[in-house]
Amino acid sequence: MNKFPKEFLWGASTSAYQFEGAINEGGKVPSIMDRFDEQPTYPKGITGFKHASDHYNNWKEDVALMAEMGFKSYRFSISWPRIIKNKEGDVNNEGIKFYNNLIDELLKHKIEPIVTMFHFDTPDFIQEVGGACTNAFTELFEKYSKVLFENFGSKIKYWLTINELNMFALAAQVIGVVPPGQNVNPWQLMHHLNVAQAKSIILCRKMCPDAKIGPAPNISTVYSNSNKPEDYLAKLNLDMVRNWVYLDAVCRGGYSSIFMNGLKKMGLEIVITEDENKMLKNSKPDFIAFNYYSTMTAQMPINESFKKEKNNKDQQTGLSIPGFGEAVKNNQLQKTQFGWEIDPIGFRNTLREVYDRYQLPIMITENGIGARDVLTKDGKVHDDYRIDYYQKHIEQMALAIEDGVEMIGYMPWSAIDLVSTHEGVSKRYGFVYVNRDEFDLKDMKRIKKDSFYWYKKLIASNGEEI
Ligand code: BG6
Numbered sequence: 376m377n378k379f380p381k382e383f384l385w386g387a388s389t390s391a392y393q394f395e396g397a398i399n400e401g402g403k404v405p406s407i408m409d410r411f412d413e414q415p416t417y418p419k420g421i422t423g424f425k426h427a428s429d430h431y432n433n434w435k436e437d438v439a440l441m442a443e444m445g446f447k448s449y450r451f452s453i454s455w456p457r458i459i460k461n462k463e464g465d466v467n468n469e470g471i472k473f474y475n476n477l478i479d480e481l482l483k484h485k486i487e488p489i490v491t492m493f494h495f496d497t498p499d500f501i502q503e504v505g506g507a508c509t510n511a512f513t514e515l516f517e518k519y520s521k522v523l524f525e526n527f528g529s530k531i532k533y534w535l536t537i538n539e540l541n542m543f544a545l546a547a548q549v550i551g552v553v554p555p556g557q558n559v560n561p562w563q564l565m566h567h568l569n570v571a572q573a574k575s576i577i578l579c580r581k582m583c584p585d586a587k588i589g590p591a592p593n594i595s596t597v598y599s600n601s602n603k604p605e606d607y608l609a610k611l612n613l614d615m616v617r618n619w620v621y622l623d624a625v626c627r628g629g630y631s632s633i634f635m636n637g638l639k640k641m642g643l644e645i646v647i648t649e650d651e652n653k654m655l656k657n658s659k660p661d662f663i664a665f666n667y668y669s670t671m672t673a674q675m676p677i678n679e680s681f682k683k684e685k686n687n688k689d690q691q692t693g694l695s696i697p698g699f700g701e702a703v704k705n706n707q708l709q710k711t712q713f714g715w716e717i718d719p720i721g722f723r724n725t726l727r728e729v730y731d732r733y734q735l736p737i738m739i740t741e742n743g744i745g746a747r748d749v750l751t752k753d754g755k756v757h758d759d760y761r762i763d764y765y766q767k768h769i770e771q772m773a774l775a776i777e778d779g780v781e782m783i784g785y786m787p788w789s790a791i792d793l794v795s796t797h798e799g800v801s802k803r804y805g806f807v808y809v810n811r812d813e814f815d816l817k818d819m820k821r822i823k824k825d826s827f828y829w830y831k832k833l834i835a836s837n838g839e840e841i
Pocket residue numbers: 390393538539542593666689690741745788794795796797798802
């Protein structure tokens with residue numbers, strides 16, 4: 376019996392600000408991510424996101440590589456600042472043309488385009504009026520969604536609203552969406568994003584009735600650090616504020632009383648209008664997409680005043696949430712070169728939990744290993760650790776399907792090398808190497824890694840030859 380459904384969408388992912396480069400080309404206006412690598416904590420290099428992998432000027436060649444690997448789908452984000460020029464909503468036709476060309480090329484190769492509408496890159500013109508924590512954001516996101524549905528709606532079957540809405544809210548300052556020093560209630564920010572998402576789902580139903588739309592948070596099983604009841608309570612707390620509250624909002628149409636009471640106790644209550652409540656109730660998704668890198672382990676903080684700063688290296692590791700619980704290391708798990716825990720069985724656990732809770736089909740939109748790949752003198756990249764990582768995760772995904780989880784597709788991170796959100800060009804994720812480094816743009820040549828050939832075989836066998 377074949378483990379994966381016949382129409383299973385094998386592919387991979389990228390995001391605009393990490394892949395396209397060309398930040399000043401084609402009429403694109405500035406976004407907060409254009410300067411993200413200028414932060415003091417970012418690895419020092421010359422160009423970071425300004426040039427990224429220059430996909431903007433190499434899209435045809437990049438799609439040809441995806442086609443050669445046999446991709447059935449490709450998940451990419453549309454850059455809001457490449458499409459909309461200002462807060463009046465003027466459209467940049469060059470941007471529309473770029474994405475139309477990309478989508479047409481994918482369709483020509485029978486690759487299903489899967490579009491993330493927003494992946495962290497808030498245009499400056501929105502940040503200047505207060506950014507994501509304002510009504511301006513939700514209104515402008517709705518207008519932007521309308522432009523997307525009008526221009527690409529006839530060609531796109533799967534829309535993803537906001538990449539990692541949960542990380543965007545919880546790690547707002549780490550991801551740069553809230554300027555340092557600006558004090559925001561993360562839960563109000565989350566609510567604003569949920570409203571923005573609800574508006575675009577409602578609009579999608581009207582404008583593209585045949586399309587499917589879903590959220591794309593970052594979800595992971597939370598373990599209890601011990602069998603102490605207090606640690607289990609921390610697990611429940613972190614599960615709620617890291618995973619479920621976001622999916623409850625979109626899939627169940629609101630927030631749980633346990634969550635709302637928790638906010639009240641901490642003096643972090645959020646304002647929700649009647650209209651917003653209605654919108655949340657009327658915007659159920661068709662499927663759940665989520666990004667999975669690792670699991671999380673929780674304990675009750677020994678001292679409630681534990682330091683928040685110690686968590687803030689990136690948006691995935693050690694995401695303790697004051698008032699709810701502390702995230703600690705899991706000594707059972709191996710780690711990547713960059714210290715991220717590797718937990719393939721945790722992947723099966725997470726898939727089961729999400730499916731059991733919401734009973735909606737699942738699409739994986741990110742999963743992968745960041746590594747310092749080495750280009751050998753004879754032009755090869757032997758990334759056996761990446762193959763091993765994928766083998767183990769795909770095996771567990773197959774077991775989750777056997778368990779009864781309904782899955783649509785798997786789009787790991789990333790199709791081709793791009794610039795990591797937190798750790799520069801040296802942290803590579805792709806099946807294809809891009810010949811540049813932190814300090815030298817070189818020729819940006821695309822070089823197939825060993826994992827490219829392995830993934831190609833896996834796709835050709837529909838996941839049989841792992
Ligand atoms: C996800 C983001 O959180 O993690 C991606 O959606 C990001 O944009 C990925 O690149 C990996 O994180 P990092 O910091 O290693 O690039």
